[in-house]
Amino acid sequence: MNFISKLSSIRKKNQSNLIVGLDTDPLKIPDVFHSSENPALEFNKAVIDSTKDICAGYKLNVAFYENLEEKGVQALRETLRYIPEDLLTICDAKRGDLDNSAENYASVYFDKLGFDSITISPYMGTDSVIPFIKRKDKHVFVLALTSNRSSSDFELLKSGDKYLYQHVTEKFLQTGDGKNIGFVFGANYVSEISDFTSSHPEVSLLIPGIGAQGNDLDELMNNLNSDNFLINSSRDIIYAAGKDDDPDLIKEKIRTAALRVNENINGKRNRK
């Protein structure tokens, strides 16, 4: 099954376009997990237990796991095994490399760890996605217009009559058959998301930047002309519990936080 079909299935099954960001930092997780052999992994399992029937999938930012060295590799692999098969998994790696290097990244993240999608930085051009998109059941999200302050440094430079991010989306949509390529847009760029989804309602979007990053979900949802979108929320959900809460209370607070975000997304739309 390709990624878009999987997105469509889980969206209907769980009534959700929410991606829970497992940006797991051992310094921020509740104390109870620190007695286990791999705290990041055990924390992830608790988050998954609490949310797997009310979200569309999980995004793991690999920066957090690389910083844990061997334990991080184990946490990535075992977390991926723990996520139910019908949920989406996004490797937030922002990789952008070529040839053998890109093939190595595709090999580990897609073939060995089993992610079904990855985020890609477009700077070096379309060569960067070739090894990833030739795996037809896998998917890439190319950075287009990111939610950070310095996104305007280059992404909003104008070349001809288009911004750089528009050259990026145009070029990548012409790469391969275009079917397993989507884009990352920050939640703060509402009018740009409105324009893009109006002209490309079928293209998948990954949207970070709500919640802790303070952007307006109502305004975003009123301008999103697509069903193939995924909204990422991380800190507001995974760190909803207190440091000294017990396991049951931790799971309850995480679930309550995820339900609230999901209901906020769903409340603004007529779900199809």
Add this chain to the structure above:
Amino acid sequence: MNFISKLSSIRKKNQSNLIVGLDTDPLKIPDVFHSSENPALEFNKAVIDSTKDICAGYKLNVAFYENLEEKGVQALRETLRYIPEDLLTICDAKRGDLDNSAENYASVYFDKLGFDSITISPYMGTDSVIPFIKRKDKHVFVLALTSNRSSSDFELLKSGDKYLYQHVTEKFLQTGDGKNIGFVFGANYVSEISDFTSSHPEVSLLIPGIGAQGNDLDELMNNLNSDNFLINSSRDIIYAAGKDDDPDLIKEKIRTAALRVNENINGKRNRK
């Protein structure tokens, strides 16, 4: 000691601006290493033994190591420990992320593994380098004009009177105090390297793309108006031996290949 001072010292000591690329692929290394517990690591040690007095340092493309999972983390860490203190170490990670994510990358590659520099993808803007350059003894190489075919997709888009890669170099040179930021230019872009080094002779350059990638070293050297350059060569050196050679012959062939590349670089210049 900052990176530029270290570069200057090792350049004089080893009469070399050569960086040996440890793009170590277990499928390509000689058979003799496969009996060891960590073949990539043992191979790297042999390359370092053969070249540490005739090169300026080593670049490790982390894609190759991530694909080895736990063994790759071990190979990275132990290889870094094995490289003599006065040689340069470059983490070729092409990372481009923000805030906590970038801080996690800086933590593992600079603080834990001990690299003294890292390659950075500039797409998301100058936010991407903040956690790296605030470590004043560390260095970043930002991708400017890369050696691959699709580098022209975006890097050579013109905005105003400058190409994107020129906006990148200009913007990053204004970030922080600019002293621990250099750039990656592919060896095929000789006239662009000539222009850049004429106006910025003090800024460090990392130049891949000679040798196996087929660009003309003579022409490059005639147009390089700087001493703070590092030329990377990988496959031509590290895979110089045959699959079934014995350890002494492997080391001899690797050393001979590295000496030849280094002499080719030095022969074209009056060293200072």
